[in-house]
Amino acid sequence: DLVRSRGLGDVYKRQSLNLSECMDTSNKPLSGIKVIEMTHMVMGPAVGAILGDLGADVIKIEPISGDKTRVLKKSGSGYFLTYNRNKRSLAMDIKKEEGKKIIKSLIRKSDVFIENFRPGAMDKLGFSYENFSKLNPEIIYCSAKGFLKGPYENRTALDEVAQMMGGLAYMTGPPGRPLRAGSSVIDIMGGMFGAIAILAALQERRSTKKGQKVTSALYENVVYLMGQHMAQTATTGSPPPPMSVRVAAWAVYDIFETKDEQQIFIGVVSDTQWKLFCESFGLEEYASDESMDLNKGRVDQRDVIIPRLQELFKAYTKTDLMKKLDETGLPFAPISKPEDLFDDPHLNESGGLLDIEIPAGGSTKLPAMPINMDGRRFDVHTPVPKVGEHSDQILKELGLDDEEIKDLFDLEVISKN
Numbered sequence: 001d002l003v004r005s006r007g008l009g010d011v012y013k014r015q016s017l018n019l020s021e022c023m024d025t026s027n028k029p030l031s032g033i034k035v036i037e038m039t040h041m042v043m044g045p046a047v048g049a050i051l052g053d054l055g056a057d058v059i060k061i062e063p064i065s066g067d068k069t070r071v072l073k074k075s076g077s078g079y080f081l082t083y084n085r086n087k088r089s090l091a092m093d094i095k096k097e098e099g100k101k102i103i104k105s106l107i108r109k110s111d112v113f114i115e116n117f118r119p120g121a122m123d124k125l126g127f128s129y130e131n132f133s134k135l136n137p138e139i140i141y142c143s144a145k146g147f148l149k150g151p152y153e154n155r156t157a158l159d160e161v162a163q164m165m166g167g168l169a170y171m172t173g174p175p176g177r178p179l180r181a182g183s184s185v186i187d188i189m190g191g192m193f194g195a196i197a198i199l200a201a202l203q204e205r206r207s208t209k210k211g212q213k214v215t216s217a218l219y220e221n222v223v224y225l226m227g228q229h230m231a232q233t234a235t236t237g238s239p240p241p242p243m244s245v246r247v248a249a250w251a252v253y254d255i256f257e258t259k260d261e262q263q264i265f266i267g268v269v270s271d272t273q274w275k276l277f278c279e280s281f282g283l284e285e286y287a288s289d290e291s292m293d294l295n296k297g298r299v300d301q302r303d304v305i306i307p308r309l310q311e312l313f314k315a316y317t318k319t320d321l322m323k324k325l326d327e328t329g330l331p332f333a334p335i336s337k338p339e340d341l342f343d344d345p346h347l348n349e350s351g352g353l354l355d356i357e358i359p360a361g362g363s364t365k366l367p368a369m370p371i372n373m374d375g376r377r378f379d380v381h382t383p384v385p386k387v388g389e390h391s392d393q394i395l396k397e398l399g400l401d402d403e404e405i406k407d408l409f410d411l412e413v414i415s416k417n
Contacts, residue, residue: 025381028055029373033202035112036061036103037087038094038127040069042159042184043144043218044116045083046191051112051198052086053369053378059106059394060087061094064415066387070359079184082366083191084384085356090395091388091415098413100126105398107132107139112198116144119154129213139211140201144194148217157218159187166222171229174244189221251298251305252277255335262318263335266309266325271295273330280328281312341367351377359386388415 025031033056037048045060052058060067069080092099107113113132115122122128122143129141146157163169163180173179197214205211229240240246248254252268268277271294278287286305291297298305313321318334325332336344342365347353353365369378391414395405408414 025055025057028378028381030054030056033057033112034110035059035114036106036110037114038122039114039116039144040067041116042079042083042187043190043194043216044114045069045079046188047114047116047142047144047194047198047216048087049083049085050191050195050369052382055378055381056112058087059390060084060089060385061103062089062091062387064091064093064388064412066091070387081356081358081364081384085354085366085380086382087385088382088390088394089385089388090391092391092408093413094125094127096411096413098408098411102395102398102413103127104132104135106394107135110136110139111202112140112142114142114144114194114198118156119145133211137210138205140198140205141211141213142194142198143213143215144190145215145217147219148215152219159184159218162186162218162222166219167226167229168222171226171240171243173242175242186218186221189225190216190218193221248299248302250295251292251302252309254306254309256310256313258316258318258321259314260317264313264318264321264325265333265335266313267331269331274298276328277330280324280330283308283312351379354380356380357383359384391416 030051033051035048035051035056035058037044037058038061039045039048048058048060067080067084069076072079090102092102094100094103113127115127129139129143132139132141145153146155146162147153160169160180163172163186164178166186168186169178169180172181194214194216197216201212201214233239250267250269251274252266255263255265257263268274274292274295275287278284286292292301292305316324322332322334341347342353344352347367348365352368352370354368355363356366357363371378392405395408395414400408405414405416409416
């Protein structure tokens with residue numbers, strides 16, 4: 001066939017990937033790490049997004065028609081834009097023999113492979129860890145799945161499925177009304193743990209000179225989150241109620257309404273903070289009441305304290321109350337909506353929002369990776385790609401010339417944007 005007759009594997013050995021002409025990631029922690037990503041939706045792309053933000057060269061393999069996540073509507077319309085920056089797109093038919101040859105050639109010189117398709121899908125394509133490790137014994141193969149190995153491993157899972165069966169939905173909603181969290185928190189967490197496992201495997205490879213397969217899973221992510229509630233059951237002898245009806249560990253740990261009908265969360269979580277709180281808001285009667293000096297005494301008198309505070313805070317506008325709380329150093333938070341974050345002064349001034357180009361046109365701001373390293377925030381070095389935007393570039397880095405790429409295009413093996 002075309003690829004075999006032209007010795008793509010041998011060509012690749014003669015010329016490794018050279019990214020210096022397309023982007024500069026030399027100052028980033030994962031500069032020089034090459035990643036092949038074959039994912040969709042959120043969990044798998046989140047793994048690659050983290051590695052890409054940190055400077056890895058992430059090549060996203062997607063169908064010729066494009067990743068279906070690109071065209072999701074409603075609550076899924078933001079998935080692709082959020083988790084596919086700092087990646088390059090190679091659009092191709094991986095079911096064709098020529099396409100498989102290209103994938104295997106990429107694997108020979110890559111450090112990491114990421115996939116999040118149903119169990120067995122990669123095996124049918126010949127893309128199992130066992131096969132890839134024969135091509136490249138140092139490859140780190142990351143599978144983002146619904147479940148780790150065990151009785152459930154072949155089940156199909158989604159973020160919401162995992163939240164329901166792992167206890168998170170029960171703990172989030174009112175009694176009898178399980179409710180998923182208001183973000184794809186388990187998918188994203190799965191991406192984080194996948195990235196952590198990859199980084200650990202890369203570190204281990206330095207001494208062993210061998211790669212390995214790592215797996216992150218939705219269900220086990222939820223169970224990890226439930227550890228604190230499981231421990232509470234073990235230490236108290238009673239199962240915890242949903243968070244919506246929990247008995248707070250502190251007397252003041254609530255949402256209050258302001259004069260202009262806005263809401264603010266306020267927490268007073270230490271005896272020292274309680275004294276400061278009383279002094280700041282003129283609550284002399286509470287400051288002098290010895291029965292309220294300790295947290296336990298205050299918790300026992302919540303039915304007295306909370307109505308008094310509700311009345312007190314109604315005298316303040318949201319802006320005035322936030323200013324006063326900020327000056328005192330007490331924990332507080334306005335009840336914000338996602339759209340409020342675009343104009344958040346802290347995010348805008350600290351580099352917490354990045355300018356993102358929308359492939360279909362226009363631009364927006366989206367969150368940066370929430371870490372600092374040596375004072376650095378991680379930016380966008382490669383815009384969210386269009387379908388197959390980098391196909392030519394990547395294949396030329398493999399050693400193919402224009403005529404060979406055209407032949408692949410004519411055979412409908414690849415798609416050029």
